Amino acid sequence: MKTKSLLTIMAIMLCCYLCRAQNVPVDSVLIYRLLKDISIRNTFDEDVSKVTPAQFMFTIPRSGEKSYLVDGGIAYTLGYLKNYTAKAIVEYHKNTMIEKEQDNFSVGYSGLYYTTIHPINVMLTHNLTFVDDGRKSDRSIVFVGNLSPYSTKRKIRFNAPGNFGDSRFGYLLTPNIGTEIQQVLKSLLPEREGTIFRGTADFSGAISFLQKNPDPINTIAPRILQLSFSYTLRRAFSDNTSVGERKTELLKAGADFFILDKTTKQVSLGLAFKKGSNPLKGLDSQQYWQFSVNVQL
Amino acid sequence: MSIENEVKSEILRIAGKPDQPDLLKSTTILGDIGYNEMMCRELEDSLQVIANRHATGKIIRPGSITPESTVSDCIGKVK
Numbered sequence: 001m002k003t004k005s006l007l008t009i010m011a012i013m014l015c016c017y018l019c020r021a022q023n024v025p026v027d028s029v030l031i032y033r034l035l036k037d038i039s040i041r042n043t044f045d046e047d048v049s050k051v052t053p054a055q056f057m058f059t060i061p062r063s064g065e066k067s068y069l070v071d072g073g074i075a076y077t078l079g080y081l082k083n084y085t086a087k088a089i090v091e092y093h094k095n096t097m098i099e100k101e102q103d104n105f106s107v108g109y110s111g112l113y114y115t116t117i118h119p120i121n122v123m124l125t126h127n128l129t130f131v132d133d134g135r136k137s138d139r140s141i142v143f144v145g146n147l148s149p150y151s152t153k154r155k156i157r158f159n160a161p162g163n164f165g166d167s168r169f170g171y172l173l174t175p176n177i178g179t180e181i182q183q184v185l186k187s188l189l190p191e192r193e194g195t196i197f198r199g200t201a202d203f204s205g206a207i208s209f210l211q212k213n214p215d216p217i218n219t220i221a222p223r224i225l226q227l228s229f230s231y232t233l234r235r236a237f238s239d240n241t242s243v244g245e246r247k248t249e250l251l252k253a254g255a256d257f258f259i260l261d262k263t264t265k266q267v268s269l270g271l272a273f274k275k276g277s278n279p280l281k282g283l284d285s286q287q288y289w290q291f292s293v294n295v296q297l
Numbered sequence: 298m299s300i301e302n303e304v305k306s307e308i309l310r311i312a313g314k315p316d317q318p319d320l321l322k323s324t325t326i327l328g329d330i331g332y333n334e335m336m337c338r339e340l341e342d343s344l345q346v347i348a349n350r351h352a353t354g355k356i357i358r359p360g361s362i363t364p365e366s367t368v369s370d371c372i373g374k375v376k
């Protein structure tokens with residue numbers, strides 16, 4: 001299976017290389033078009049503007065258990081309608097390096113609608129996914145809806161990168177409110193089956209220190225260092241499972257050093273602190289520091 | 298203002314950059330001036346407004362502008 005995947009990746013790379021060598025316009029190659037519609041990030045439950053890179057890390061000791069972190073998802077853009085983008089998504093969140101391990105897989109549909117609720121523009125992200133939590137053996141159907149302001153017309157910009165005047169500091173504000181409906185279809189413990197209805201509020205943003213920009217009209221200064229912050233509050237308004245969920249919180253703070261920073265491609269080394277839980281992603285309540293390689297395409 | 302400069306001004310406004318359309322090169326890629334997916338959707342709407350105002354008869358298809366599009370691609374969709 002692994003050999004097959006490796007051969008597929010090598011075949012794609014070889015094809016792209018041959019096209020370039022033959023001066024075939026890459027735009028006309030089917031594989032290139034497919035790759036163009038693929039995006040990779042930590043999760044597609046959140047706003048598209050939010051900086052949430054996928055994270056990968058592996059430790060393969062000579063003896064003993066392997067440990068690894070795969071925390072990300074892949075989306076394929078299915079199509080566009082007026083103010084609407086439709087995507088197919090797959091996410092996998094597995095972390096064996098923390099106190100309470102995480103093993104969560106999801107697959108489904110993600111939509112992004114952009115409209116104006118006078119006087120502000122808003123983004124409505126809505127996902128419908130099948131979620132398989134390997135640790136708790138829960139299988140659920142989950143709906144996530146998030147509403148976030150979007151503004152490029154005012155002094156303070158939302159969900160679009162902004163600068164503090166002419167300084168080398170930039171910012172990104174990505175707050176949102178939303179709802180989560182989780183229907184646990186099957187569980188090892190039948191009393192865990194049922195419906196949980198949650199309300200969510202997320203306060204998040206980032207401040208970056210940028211490289212010098214000799215041509216500020218035609219380029220955006222790449223980031224050198226970024227400090228990010230996110231606090232997500234979840235409140236279960238209704239829960240007819242045995243879990244008895246009430247309030248959960250997740251605090252994330254991080255520092256990222258960028259190796260590559262283009263709007264559509266980012267690779268960084270990151271140090272993150274996480275405290276709290278995310279029941280949808282199978283992350284139990286805990287606190288840890290994490291150093292990782294982060295990728296967002 | 299010419300259509301070309303109107304499009305460039307709108308591109309710069311959404312990117313949060315100073316309104317100096319003459320300095321914006323036609324070869325500049327939107328991603329290189331900070332465009333993300335949402336900003337491309339907003340630009341599509343704005344370009345449609347410009348095309349309608351100048352009665353060019355052009356229809357901007359949803360999803361036709363991406364962070365890989367250039368400034369001249371955007372001008373070409375309106376003119």
